[in-house]
Amino acid sequence: MEDAVLIHESYDVDRLREDFPVLEQTVYGKYPLVYLDNGASSQKPKQVVETMEKYYYHHHANIHRGVHYLSQEATTQYEVARDKARDFMNAPHSREVLFTKGTTDGINLVAYSYGRKYLQEGDVVLVSTMEHHSNIVPWQIVCEEIGAKVVPIPINEAGEIDQEAYASMLGPKVRMVAVNHVSNTLGTINPVKDMIALAHQHGIPVLVDGAQSAPHLTIDVQDLDCDFYAISGHKMYGPTGTGILYGKEKWLDAIPPYQGGGEMIQTVTFEKTTYNELPHKFEAGTPNIAGGIALGAAIDYLNSIGLDRIAAHENDLLEYTTKALLEVEGMRIIGTAANKASVISFLIGDIHPYDAGTILDKMGIAVRTGHHCTEPLMNRFEIPGTVRASFGLYNTRAEADRLLEGVHKVVQLFG
Amino acid sequence: MEDAVLIHESYDVDRLREDFPVLEQTVYGKYPLVYLDNGASSQKPKQVVETMEKYYYHHHANIHRGVHYLSQEATTQYEVARDKARDFMNAPHSREVLFTKGTTDGINLVAYSYGRKYLQEGDVVLVSTMEHHSNIVPWQIVCEEIGAKVVPIPINEAGEIDQEAYASMLGPKVRMVAVNHVSNTLGTINPVKDMIALAHQHGIPVLVDGAQSAPHLTIDVQDLDCDFYAISGHKMYGPTGTGILYGKEKWLDAIPPYQGGGEMIQTVTFEKTTYNELPHKFEAGTPNIAGGIALGAAIDYLNSIGLDRIAAHENDLLEYTTKALLEVEGMRIIGTAANKASVISFLIGDIHPYDAGTILDKMGIAVRTGHHCTEPLMNRFEIPGTVRASFGLYNTRAEADRLLEGVHKVVQLFG
Amino acid sequence: MTIDQQQQEIIEEFSFFEDWMEKYEHIIELGKELEPLAEEHHIEDNLVKGCQSRVWLHADQKDNHVVFAADSDAVITKGLVALMMRVLNDQPAEEVAKSDLYFIDQIGLKEHLSPTRSNGLVSMVKKMKLYAVAYMAKSA
Amino acid sequence: MTIDQQQQEIIEEFSFFEDWMEKYEHIIELGKELEPLAEEHHIEDNLVKGCQSRVWLHADQKDNHVVFAADSDAVITKGLVALMMRVLNDQPAEEVAKSDLYFIDQIGLKEHLSPTRSNGLVSMVKKMKLYAVAYMAKSA
């Protein structure tokens, strides 16, 4: 308990907020912005934006294969960013660390390339019922083409994957398990390490959708022993249009390339084209160079604070807010897993999420409403959507209070 | 002639250079940078970088479907950028204008989605011998899967597509013609309008790779009547990780989606997923929001100067430099088409491009050397590569003189 | 009253509100008062899909007029639907088809009619006009 | 001379140059003087692919020593190849395998050994060490 206080005291959230100019604004003329839509996308610290600026004002050139000074410089910076991403995920080798546009792009790469090589008619891809559409639809597309099937692992009322059901569903037809580490709608932290170990007993690889874990948890792909791990830059304080896909070398070597183009080839003739080594094999075309380098800056930024301390701060907000919300009459929190990240989805009586969200917005409080790209999960709970507040490293208890004030106003208007 | 002088006089290149802080540097301690690698990637004006900065410091949020203020704001800005791109290419509708990572991404989208729907065993995709790998390999990948073939249209010694051969190659087996508007290695401006008209007589659609045309020529997809047109933001003074794919609505409606994920769906269930309307059907996942908006700023920037005036300025540099280079003994210019953009590939005697490029670099002159991702073209000319100087809107005759000085040094060292 | 007269009336009505809260209270009131849509019209065919809220729209013809009935699962959307009904319901098809709905902008609720809002309203308005056009074609 | 002695010698040799131009003139000289690789060794199997320039490397064993012969299509690469030869050619396999080639950095040519330079040099050095390791294994 004393430790928790210590962490809390040493975490100077006011200082950190100064790194995020966007937070300083008032909306609709008079309401200081309360940004609680971090699950959708986080804001960017100056350190990240200034890295992009510096890159464009001093170092930009196309990378790899350029002989000239700027190109060498840009290449070095880009590859240093890749190394930072490797460290961030504790990947064994940088060649297992691929730059992508984001989580969706990374999962599509795996669904396409792994799917095309290893999926056959009648095979099964297991995903959980709480997956984001980005971890469902790519599998549906490849499965439909091949005649395989995407099968959902059920979840319980608390919003936790039913581990017994999962164990029973693993079998010889299953060629892939794809689950998120943290649910964007429920906040559930899934026991992916155990799930991976179990899948591996059956020789089944596992892809982890880490879009929501990257900004909150320490990722260790070696400890997890996952086969693929996909994250998005823009949710972890990095720029839009960036992401990382970790893949075990044995898979990345075995599966065919995804996109074709420059960079990813060894030699091209009309008779025969051979592909480049990792990671280039999967990085066709001019990449988002400035974005990749700025993602490196976001990783530096997170490390400079410490993910543990960020998590402690966010957990405090989670507990504080959950407790206060539960005192509101008719409050129903969707997602009550024992192990949760700082995401709270809720419904108040039969007030429609759109109504609640509209009023909160009018009060300057940015939350997300709707199905959060998890329609099967909404169907599971038989709800049209939720109101979702998701915290970032810069949020405060005072902001949580503003949310509660807003919720009371909503109740007053619609209750 | 008087007109040309007028254009030249009114084009204040020194003023424009002030917009590009990166150009102000000296490299290797004493050489003012001469950046002649615009074909690989152009530099970015302040207006573009500041747009990104402003976006992140005031407006960032995830777009589409967000009810709150910032999200609406960001969405509006992103869609305004799409409209700018539509105007830039004179596309009929914004829903035909898709945001991509770049040209490579755009061509891969078409190769995958069009190919999967319309290509059958034994079919043919025609590409020219001067295509960039990005307009060859994606077709090879899909053709190999389906049992179709990528067939090159021959070119002549000047580096022009052999139009007679092209006409004779069109036939019932041909399902797609994919050619670049401007060759990145040769500078050739291909007569794509005529080629499209001819292909359409056979009912064959045409994809134009516009990576190199976008920064130099006025693009009018309606006048060209092309079916697809792909460009990259980073080559037209916009940010890395951005691009536009124009596609005729009839095709975009007919072909299946490319990547699966959020945004691109209408509803998702494990039984049946339906796709969103255009352009969203092809835009899975959180896009490069800041990048897209800044690409809009790059378009504004180009419009503020005028592509015609830029082209006139660059043509002046092209002629001036070509003439001077040809006075160097042993000079061989690869690509002598009648209609050329401001790209000069050359070889001096049997001096290896890598040697030449290394010395030029040491003198602060950034050129590209190698095969420029056009290996089949190198094979056609039986050369290992070229030295390529490519001009942008901010280059000057004084810089061309520096290049010539460098070339003389190269001759002295290796001649 | 004509469509424009209805719009003017609404604009005046809203001009009395001091702040957004009063305005929304009024919209919510209108939403709650909206004439219920008959159960038989709550069908898939009448559903105008928005991602955030859903709208059901039923249309009929009486003489040259278009008669609408509508509903939404969200109260604010319902309030806006009610305003739309006041303006467009039971109006000549031709007038509906060519109507310019400036009142939404003028009462400061433009954002609810943004295509990216996904509340179903934009699609509803589009559908209302389509019905009007279709009826005109039929009676022509 | 040992590998380190060779490296020292080269470092000293290069310390006399005033600027990069003299340095490159020397490298070009070395490139031009490099003992030609026998025609029969200019084969696909000996090709170390770089995207910018190509290197051919032939390796043989004499006693416990590794004997290399190499060539490149670019003169500067050839000059650097010549330096590598001076350092690693005809040295004990074990020494080659564990060698630390700091001289390239110290004479200010690090960029040529960058993996992104694609001139074939990095791969060549890797291959030279692999040969050495292979010979050690064979003779062990």
Ligand SMILES: Cc1ncc(COP(=O)(O)O)c(C=O)c1O
């Ligand atoms: C003609 C041509 N096509 C395609 C490309 C690929 O563009 P990007 O790397 O931006 O995807 C390039 C860029 O080098 C090009 O010059």
Ligand SMILES: Cc1ncc(COP(=O)(O)O)c(C=O)c1O
């Ligand atoms: C759990 C989860 N997976 C995948 C995604 C998709 O990420 P992106 O849109 O950055 O590709 C998201 C983001 O909404 C997410 O929350």
